[in-house]
Amino acid sequence: MAQPAPRDGRVRLTPESIIDAVIRLSREEPGERLTFRRLGQELGVDASAMYRHFRNRDAIVRAALDRLFQGAVADAQAAAGREDWRSRLEAYFEALMAAFIRHPALGRESFALDTYGPGELQSIEFVLECLTEAGLPHARVVHYYAALESHALALGAGIAREIQQLPGSAGHDPWLSPGVFTQLAGHPLLEAHHPDLARLDSLGTFRAGLAAILDSASREGSTIRS
Template structure:
């Protein structure tokens, strides 16, 4: 798709499509989610979208510069859905836990699209609101700005990584999903304790635990670590000490 998007005031299509609907950015996003969910990444074309909407494919240019621009809109849609109805409680750990679980759940509703979009940075409205809210929770809890940014980075990357991983598993055909889970029982569960003592001792637990996402527990570990760092920061502040700096890591 070429970059020839129509300015915002002139985007609205005045005549209904062949299916009797008036095009909008939201309608295109919703239709794209449905198509990608049914047909995977190959559905992300203006030809397919135009056919599904009953409109000339060129009409998509009125709303999006390119298919990549549309993909960014999908990513921002997930972030927006995750925030819908969220309200801060004043308990920073509870607030971050709720945001993380909401974000993870939002991506799982459309696993095929999540695989394509979870790693993208959109710079759009919903994403900017989420960044502001998460940093607000951290700074409001008393984290110094350097710590707030580092924890924000770890928190978001962890959540999106699990969202993409779990979405990829959900996107597998049911038979493949079942086969992957069966491996823990059929293969690992039968290993001899003489050669694999640790697996043999925990095989039943592994088979049970691997049936659910590891994200909720990983999120708790991150929040506990953040709480420990905050306590250390508070303790150093009370004694006039300084917290360690660590090394910076670029994305």
């Protein structure tokens, strides 16, 4: 929660209050890029005051992103903590995508920035634990971790950027432009599949990729156990 201002009217600036403000602004002003100046306005302080707690903007964004990773793990554990490895992974990645959709100014940074924080470490451990439970060999655990994380973060960043450009789209913007379907001649498979392709949106694409990776991990794990 945000830190209340002291009774003498001065703002008590802490790393936590700054992160609270970043997360709040990324939700309430989804189309805006986070800046020290805007943070200063939100907190009622000079923008330069942020440098006493964070060396630059990236450090603040990393800390806020770390909070989102931590929250996604907590949400997954609450929703599917007693379920099997696949259900827990599905719950985690759905929670992470939902966090990026709610906070697009942060989600758009997720592919390019490591947080170096406890939330990201906890999320990596969570994914590795689930993949280990799937029965995969040691080296293949990392293989599937890489596939899942790169897919989720790349699509998450892309959907967040999409939401900033199209507020309210919430991941449901068509994956393919309608103009594609006006030029079907000579492309028989595109013509055959175009009704399903026309219904495909960004979230549907994310979920299709997630299911394909988890299907593969499940088959491989079952083969090793048998």
